Amino acid sequence: MKAKITLAKEFRIGDIDKRIYGSFVEHLGRAVYGGIFEPGHPTADENGFRRDVIDLVKKLNVPIVRYPGGNFVSGYNWEDGVGPVEQRPRRLDLAWFTTEPNTFGTNEFMKWCKEANAECMMAVNLGTRGADEARNLVEYCNHPSGTYWSDLRRSHGVENPHNIKLWCLGNEMDGPWQMGGKTAVEYGRAALEASKLMKWTSPDIETVLCGSSSRNMSTFGKWEAESLEIAYDNIDYVSLHQYYGNHDDNIQNFLARSLEVDDFIYSIICTCDYVKARKRSKKTINLSFDEWNVWYHSNNAKYDKWSEAPALLEDIYNFEDALLVGSLLITFLRHCDRVKIACIAQLVNVIAPIFTQTGGGVFEQTTFFPFMHMSNYGRGCALLPLVDCPKYDCKDFTDVPYLETIATYDEENDEMAIFCVNKSVDESMVLDVNLMDFNGYKPCEFISMDGYDKKDENFFDNVKVKPHNNPVPAIDGTQLTVELKPLSWNVIRLKK
Ligand code: AHR
Numbered sequence: 001m002k003a004k005i006t007l008a009k010e011f012r013i014g015d016i017d018k019r020i021y022g023s024f025v026e027h028l029g030r031a032v033y034g035g036i037f038e039p040g041h042p043t044a045d046e047n048g049f050r051r052d053v054i055d056l057v058k059k060l061n062v063p064i065v066r067y068p069g070g071n072f073v074s075g076y077n078w079e080d081g082v083g084p085v086e087q088r089p090r091r092l093d094l095a096w097f098t099t100e101p102n103t104f105g106t107n108e109f110m111k112w113c114k115e116a117n118a119e120c121m122m123a124v125n126l127g128t129r130g131a132d133e134a135r136n137l138v139e140y141c142n143h144p145s146g147t148y149w150s151d152l153r154r155s156h157g158v159e160n161p162h163n164i165k166l167w168c169l170g171n172e173m174d175g176p177w178q179m180g181g182k183t184a185v186e187y188g189r190a191a192l193e194a195s196k197l198m199k200w201t202s203p204d205i206e207t208v209l210c211g212s213s214s215r216n217m218s219t220f221g222k223w224e225a226e227s228l229e230i231a232y233d234n235i236d237y238v239s240l241h242q243y244y245g246n247h248d249d250n251i252q253n254f255l256a257r258s259l260e261v262d263d264f265i266y267s268i269i270c271t272c273d274y275v276k277a278r279k280r281s282k283k284t285i286n287l288s289f290d291e292w293n294v295w296y297h298s299n300n301a302k303y304d305k306w307s308e309a310p311a312l313l314e315d316i317y318n319f320e321d322a323l324l325v326g327s328l329l330i331t332f333l334r335h336c337d338r339v340k341i342a343c344i345a346q347l348v349n350v351i352a353p354i355f356t357q358t359g360g361g362v363f364e365q366t367t368f369f370p371f372m373h374m375s376n377y378g379r380g381c382a383l384l385p386l387v388d389c390p391k392y393d394c395k396d397f398t399d400v401p402y403l404e405t406i407a408t409y410d411e412e413n414d415e416m417a418i419f420c421v422n423k424s425v426d427e428s429m430v431l432d433v434n435l436m437d438f439n440g441y442k443p444c445e446f447i448s449m450d451g452y453d454k455k456d457e458n459f460f461d462n463v464k465v466k467p468h469n470n471p472v473p474a475i476d477g478t479q480l481t482v483e484l485k486p487l488s489w490n491v492i493r494l495k496k
Pocket of ligand 1: 026069070071072171172291345346
């Protein structure tokens with residue numbers, strides 16, 4: 001099949017906030033224990049951080065990591081995770097019905113972030129706790145010295161404040177599974193008061209209001225409108241969460257989910273702007289898509305109740321999952337004027353691009369690679385291509401473009417990148433790219449992932465599904481032509 005895209009500097013959507021390439025580490029399963037932290041592991045450093053994992057996190061170039069939950073945070077006493085390790089309590093975690101040893105906590109995570117070149121997006125407990133504990137944590141983390149909580153931090157060996165800039169006001173507070181779940185009005189009030197006190201304590205911080213736990217919630221939309229109505233002036237972002245699965249083994253339908261995400265984002269933008277209009281406000285609320293991924297392979301896994309760091313949510317990803325992950329990232333960039341933060345959930349072991357064996361090795365899942373490409377090359381601003389391509393219909397969608405695409409332009413470094421997914425299972429796509437005013441830009445690299453069976457997976461010592469380099473595509477002036485293989489992930493990089 002044939003397709004055509006046109007690109008010009010004026011097709012700028014907005015600057016890409018690097019936090020759109022964020023991730024997430026929750027005290028859940030083996031994300032922390034056996035994931036980022038495993039004292040005694042052959043690669044562990046003096047802090048117990050697995051260096052093999054840090055090396056891969058650096059390859060992903062993740063600028064921000066959400067912590068410590070997720071559902072876990074709604075029952076978490078942050079004080080349990082600071083101070084002398086031998087005095088920290090073991091607690092039942094009612095989010096995942098496991099035992100939390102608390103040998104890893106806030107200061108360990110902040111140290112880990114430094115090693116991984118990432119910032120922290122910290123969540124506070126608005127489930128079983130509230131504004132008081134939240135503002136104490138902000139004081140512990142961000143106040144220099146001379147008060148009870150800041151001096152407590154110093155007595156724990158952390159002289160300088162962590163200066164954490166971004167804070168989540170709880171997690172999925174509309175979910176019946178959430179400890180301390182709330183109605184929209186109850187939550188709006190709790191979030192408003194917590195955010196107010198947190199910002200009075202540390203005026204430079206930004207806060208994220210919990211949106212619906214997913215677009216499938218019966219209160220979706222209404223929840224956002226009601227809680228925003230209450231908390232609008234005191235918060236900066238609203239969160240979106242969504243996970244996908246190819247439950248009925250229908251790849252065309254599965255890959256079309258990016259259209260649903262597009263619609264989801266658009267609905268939340270409209271809801272935020274509706275509240276803005278009602279309030280005659282000058283302030284715009286942006287979006288934090290702080291949980292997203294494929295999640296379904298591990299749904300029936302069993303584990304022992306109250307065990308420590310059991311194997312939970314350990315999806316092993318296949319090639320079609322990588323294609324959806326790439327398509328979702330492309331969709332986020334299409335909305336980068338409003339989506340400022342997005343966190344692939346999660347980073348290690350728990351529905352994650354990095355997978356470890358406790359005491360053993362580590363490998364990159366199939367989904368690792370599209371994320372790595374976009375996070376490393378998709379910087380600067382996003383350009384909305386004019387697309388002309390064939391479309392298909394499937395179970396839940398009509399008019400699905402076979403081509404999912406976005407371009408990025410890094411003006412500072414005179415670089416461009418074009419990211420494409422060909423969703424056709426059996427046809428190559430000959431893509432003509434009209435580069436309009438990008439005179440003098442020449443392709444320097446063409447990376448792709450293609451030729452795999454849609455169910456192919458990676459494993460320890462067998463990273464089969466991975467990118468490869470192709471000959472750079474032909475260019476004639478500003479007219480570039482490239483062939484995109486059936487079911488493929490493609491990155492075309494250009495330099496001036
Ligand atoms: O990421 C796994 C879980 O999914 C998180 O704890 C929760 O917020 C969501 O439901």
